[in-house]
Amino acid sequence: MLSFALRRMIALLVTLAVATVLVFTVLEVLPGDPAQVMLGTEARPDTLAALRDKLGLNQPAPERYLHWVAGLVTGDLGVSYTYATPVAELVRDRLAVSLPLAVFALALTTLIAIPLGAWAAARRNSAVDVGVMAATQIGIAAPNFWLAMLLALLFAITLRWLPAGGFPGWSAGPWPALRALILPAVALALPQASILARVMRSSLLDTLGDDYVRTARAKGLSAGQALRRHALRNAMIPVLTIMGLQFSFLLAGTIIIENVFYLPGLGRLVFQAINQRDLIVVKSVVMLLVASVIVVNFLVDVAYAAVDPRLRRRG
Amino acid sequence: MALLDIQGLSLSINGALILQDVSLAIEPGETLGLVGESGSGKSMTALSVMRLLPRGAQTNGSIRFDGQDLAALPEPDMCRIRGRRVGMIFQEPMTALNPLKTVGDQVAEGFVLHLRLTRAEAARRAQAVLERVGLPATEISLGRYPHELSGGQRQRVVIAMAVALAPPLLIADEPTTALDVTTQAQILKLLRELIRENGSSLLLITHDLSVVNAMADRVAIMRAGEIVEQGRGGGLSGAITHPYAKALLNASSLPPRVTSAAAPTSRPILEVKNLVRAYALPRRSLFRAAPRRLAVDNVSFTVAKGESLGLVGESGCGKSTTARAILALEAVQGGSIAFAGQDTSKLRGAEMAAFRRRVQMVFQDPYGSFDPRHKAGRIVGEPLRLLGRECDPQSARRRVDEALTEVGLDPADADKYPHEFSGGQRQRLAIARALITRPDLIVLDEPVSALDVSVRAQVLKLLTELQKRLGLTYLFISHDLAVVRAITDRVLVMRAGKVVEAGPTPKVLGAPEHPYTRELVAASLHLDAILSERTAASLPDAAGC
Numbered sequence: 001m002l003s004f005a006l007r008r009m010i011a012l013l014v015t016l017a018v019a020t021v022l023v024f025t026v027l028e029v030l031p032g033d034p035a036q037v038m039l040g041t042e043a044r045p046d047t048l049a050a051l052r053d054k055l056g057l058n059q060p061a062p063e064r065y066l067h068w069v070a071g072l073v074t075g076d077l078g079v080s081y082t083y084a085t086p087v088a089e090l091v092r093d094r095l096a097v098s099l100p101l102a103v104f105a106l107a108l109t110t111l112i113a114i115p116l117g118a119w120a121a122a123r124r125n126s127a128v129d130v131g132v133m134a135a136t137q138i139g140i141a142a143p144n145f146w147l148a149m150l151l152a153l154l155f156a157i158t159l160r161w162l163p164a165g166g167f168p169g170w171s172a173g174p175w176p177a178l179r180a181l182i183l184p185a186v187a188l189a190l191p192q193a194s195i196l197a198r199v200m201r202s203s204l205l206d207t208l209g210d211d212y213v214r215t216a217r218a219k220g221l222s223a224g225q226a227l228r229r230h231a232l233r234n235a236m237i238p239v240l241t242i243m244g245l246q247f248s249f250l251l252a253g254t255i256i257i258e259n260v261f262y263l264p265g266l267g268r269l270v271f272q273a274i275n276q277r278d279l280i281v282v283k284s285v286v287m288l289l290v291a292s293v294i295v296v297n298f299l300v301d302v303a304y305a306a307v308d309p310r311l312r313r314r315g
Numbered sequence: 316m317a318l319l320d321i322q323g324l325s326l327s328i329n330g331a332l333i334l335q336d337v338s339l340a341i342e343p344g345e346t347l348g349l350v351g352e353s354g355s356g357k358s359m360t361a362l363s364v365m366r367l368l369p370r371g372a373q374t375n376g377s378i379r380f381d382g383q384d385l386a387a388l389p390e391p392d393m394c395r396i397r398g399r400r401v402g403m404i405f406q407e408p409m410t411a412l413n414p415l416k417t418v419g420d421q422v423a424e425g426f427v428l429h430l431r432l433t434r435a436e437a438a439r440r441a442q443a444v445l446e447r448v449g450l451p452a453t454e455i456s457l458g459r460y461p462h463e464l465s466g467g468q469r470q471r472v473v474i475a476m477a478v479a480l481a482p483p484l485l486i487a488d489e490p491t492t493a494l495d496v497t498t499q500a501q502i503l504k505l506l507r508e509l510i511r512e513n514g515s516s517l518l519l520i521t522h523d524l525s526v527v528n529a530m531a532d533r534v535a536i537m538r539a540g541e542i543v544e545q546g547r548g549g550g551l552s553g554a555i556t557h558p559y560a561k562a563l564l565n566a567s568s569l570p571p572r573v574t575s576a577a578a579p580t581s582r583p584i585l586e587v588k589n590l591v592r593a594y595a596l597p598r599r600s601l602f603r604a605a606p607r608r609l610a611v612d613n614v615s616f617t618v619a620k621g622e623s624l625g626l627v628g629e630s631g632c633g634k635s636t637t638a639r640a641i642l643a644l645e646a647v648q649g650g651s652i653a654f655a656g657q658d659t660s661k662l663r664g665a666e667m668a669a670f671r672r673r674v675q676m677v678f679q680d681p682y683g684s685f686d687p688r689h690k691a692g693r694i695v696g697e698p699l700r701l702l703g704r705e706c707d708p709q710s711a712r713r714r715v716d717e718a719l720t721e722v723g724l725d726p727a728d729a730d731k732y733p734h735e736f737s738g739g740q741r742q743r744l745a746i747a748r749a750l751i752t753r754p755d756l757i758v759l760d761e762p763v764s765a766l767d768v769s770v771r772a773q774v775l776k777l778l779t780e781l782q783k784r785l786g787l788t789y790l791f792i793s794h795d796l797a798v799v800r801a802i803t804d805r806v807l808v809m810r811a812g813k814v815v816e817a818g819p820t821p822k823v824l825g826a827p828e829h830p831y832t833r834e835l836v837a838a839s840l841h842l843d844a845i846l847s848e849r850t851a852a853s854l855p856d857a858a859g860c
Contacts, residue, residue, distance in 0.1 A: 210410065211410035211411045212410065212411055212412055212414070214367060214411075215403075215405060215411045215412065215413075215473070215476070216424075217365075217367050217397065218365060218367065218397055218402070218403040218477075219397065219398040219424060219425050219428065219476060220394050220395065220396075220397040220398030220399055220425065220428050220429055221394070221424075221428065222390070222391070222394050225428075229424075230416070233415050234414070234415055307415065308414070308415055309414075309415065309462070310414060310462045
């Protein structure tokens with residue numbers, strides 16, 4: 001198991017290295033002057049030259065690449081052109097919102113989806129199953145911003161239980177910050193949970209038809225015991241795959257929800273940086289997101305191996 | 316009083332009638348063999364007893380076990396009977412075990428569930444049971460996972476789970492069908508010992524008459540959901556008066572082949588010299604080359620035109636790998652293969668197409684080798700593409716019709732889909748597909764292993780006739796010695812990638828020289844031999860009465 005994780009770790013580092021080359025090549029080496037992009041077509045030649053110099057664009061590309069990678073490793077991501085603050089600081093502030101939100105939303109997704117999917121599978125074709133399938137169908141079809149607005153209307157405006165938007169920051173203590181994340185997390189989690197519950201249900205229905213579940217019943221286990229002790233873990237592999245994809249999405253794919261709830265998250269940062277053509281920020285954030293997807297995939301791989309002993313020996 | 320008494324059991328699943336008026340009784344300590352072809356309702360009878368039928372199942376009639384009516388029992392009480400009072404062994408050891416749980420946990424589960432033992436105590440008992448079924452701790456520790464075990468070892472684990480609590484009734488559903496002959500013999504011996512020790516009754520379900528004959532005190536024969544005959548005693552011989560039972564028995568004892576004299580003198584059509592096929596295994600270390608496994612290790616043989624050569628051995632011995640190399644489907648790592656004097660590794664373009672036309676293949680599972688969305692005519696006619704422009708659509712249609720007629724199907728069958736055919740008909744289709752290019756050599760990989768005995772006999776007869784009529788050469792791969800005896804002139808015995816013995820089939824299987832061949836021959840339960848043994852053994856008893 002340990003050697004499996006180690007081998008995967010080496011693969012992870014190689015993938016990361018390749019990703020830095022790709023991101024750098026696309027944003028800096030391909031035709032098109034980054035300084036020109038940032039300043040627009042009507043910039044004065046001397047401003048352009050000054051920015052080129054400031055960005056180090058006069059140096060050869062390999063040198064710039066090494067400089068950038070060294071910065072990534074040491075946490076020095078350069079200074080944002082539009083915000084005039086170090087990019088590392090910007091990213092850290094935004095991650096303080098986006099990361100807890102993503103974890104919160106994924107935890108909710110899992111807590112809703114797995115029991116719901118298992119319940120529907122155990123009561124196949126019953127009223128419960130039909131009800132769960134109908135509810136998840138609506139959950140997938142409903143746009144999350146609409147759901148977000150309904151939630152804000154009900155819980156923030158009518159009932160006044162939770163704030164309608166904004167983020168007080170963690171300095172005021174964990175509770176106010178968490179309160180501000182509840183509605184966005186629910187709005188993000190419901191559609192994701194609908195997808196995951198359906199995956200859970202169909203995966204579990206497949207495993208419930210497997211021979212070893214019948215063997216377990218022949219040993220004297222009740223239908224419920226056979227499901228919990230034998231089928232459930234076997235059904236987790238596809239569920240883990242979807243969860244990995246969902247986490248990557250939740251980390252940066254939440255621009256709409258961040259806008260609805262006025263959250264200063266990573267999604268908004270990327271959106272604004274692209275609008276303002278702040279390539280320094282774009283480059284670092286894209287790299288961060290690529291790295292997070294790679295790391296999440298690594299964690300999913302390790303989780304596969306933890307669930308399934310057959311995968312531990314393969315490379 | 317009978318331990319298990321089934322009276323007038325009928326079963327329908329989603330309205331389709333599966334079992335009709337089945338009545339069976341098993342006395343304490345008795346072994347009842349339930350025999351029939353696939354789809355005859357044997358397994359459904361067993362699952363009715365266990366009350367583990369698929370959804371939509373409806374039963375009528377009574378199933379009394381130890382005086383209790385199982386049909387009327389509430390589900391929690393039924394759970395206490397399963398595993399504790401009735402144990403069940405399944406056919407497929409590969410899938411009958413949970414891949415994510417250790418074998419120790421899976422065997423211990425019954426002790427925790429029924430006897431409320433602690434985990435440690437249950438593990439100790441599980442170890443003892445595993446030792447009893449021939450898996451000592453020195454060989455298989457409790458912490459091993461099913462994928463780390465061989466097929467025979469897995470079936471021993473399944474048996475350990477079933478006998479863990481020494482239930483008075485064991486139900487074994489095709490317990491050895493998925494195993495090699497040598498393993499099959501060992502598992503049957505173990506089962507026999509275990510039921511004797513525990514004084515259990517056994518309901519043995521099988522399609523293999525030699526297995527039932529070696530094991531059962533009494534035999535019941537099923538066909539299309541009904542019991543057609545039930546013997547009173549004396550194993551199989553006590554139950555062969557019904558015409559269907561007789562036909563089944565005839566079909567399972569295959570007549571040995573009358574060897575054609577022409578073979579040795581004619582020129583070899585296929586010459587395999589020092590063939591080596593190696594696979595790379597997963598790397599153990601980043602810095603060392605990946606280890607290799609020799610699947611075929613320095614194998615040489617020739618096949619003469621018109622001859623039928625058998626290739627026998629246990630699964631994993633390299634038979635199918637050799638076949639794939641001969642078909643030029645995979646590159647080889649050493650040696651050479653020459654077909655009609657040409658080295659097959661050097662064939663390109665038109666020469667390769669000509670080779671493909673002259674060498675065809677029939678697989679074990681015809682269903683898996685057909686595209687389910689193609690009609691039979693298209694499936695059979697597909698190899699005609701190898702002929703290029705020689706074959707216009709009209710003559711293609713004519714040749715499909717001919718090929719179908721040749722294998723005993725109707726030209727009208729060309730418009731059917733694979734699922735509309737029975738297993739035996741599908742194998743006929745596969746043979747028609749192989750015949751359509753008028754090949755010289757046909758490689759048959761376990762072509763009758765998935766078929767019922769009566770269908771198997773028909774297909775073998777068809778193959779023999781076709782060979783005589785069309786002058787075909789066969790390379791016939793099988794693990795079943797009775798089949799090899801019936802269809803081949805010469806035989807090669809393979810073990811772990813090497814040929815250990817070769818020669819004329821009657822000689823090699825009649826008087827084997829290599830110890831491994833001897834083991835194989837001894838293990839294959841030859842029906843005639845067992846029948847005569849049974850009869851001889853039962854005679855003095857009869858006289859004594």
